Amino acid sequence: MILESAYLNIKPNETEAFETAFKQASAIISSMNGYIEHTLQRCLEDDHLYLLLVKWETLEDHTEGFRGSEEYQEWKALLHHFYDPFPNVYHFEQVNLSS
């Protein structure tokens, strides 16, 4: 399992519209192959900052499957215009903490 993580900086005065659009976009990502779950988190220290976390079965389910899909064009159209700057997206694998 892979965790996708991105801090999303939203343009001034657009956070409410962003949250509304994100609810619509959630249905898109949730339908994709290899998608497991996602959450959107609102920052307490900076009200224009969000954290998006998405769990995928494999890295390629995100980078090839989702980003190469027609659905991704809808996702982009709904969300990308809210971001400034455009976010850095990273992928992570969980470290086993049992010793």
Next chain:
Amino acid sequence: MILESAYLNIKPNETEAFETAFKQASAIISSMNGYIEHTLQRCLEDDHLYLLLVKWETLEDHTEGFRGSEEYQEWKALLHHFYDPFPNVYHFEQVNLSS
């Protein structure tokens, strides 16, 4: 519930020692009042980057309870020397995505 999030940049050649120290530090944070769970995530694109996610019952359980505790001095001694630069830590609340 509050999610603490921090990208951790680890000094060159110290990631193995960091992961070992983090396992020890995990026992410290897990014992704190208001702690719910945590994960450490290793980045696939940058092998010196980690993502720490910690769930707390309240913001103050982290910012006052944990950071004001004796246990935090042990946590600092175990981990802070691995970081360069010192991380930005943010707190988040989950956005309700059901419309």
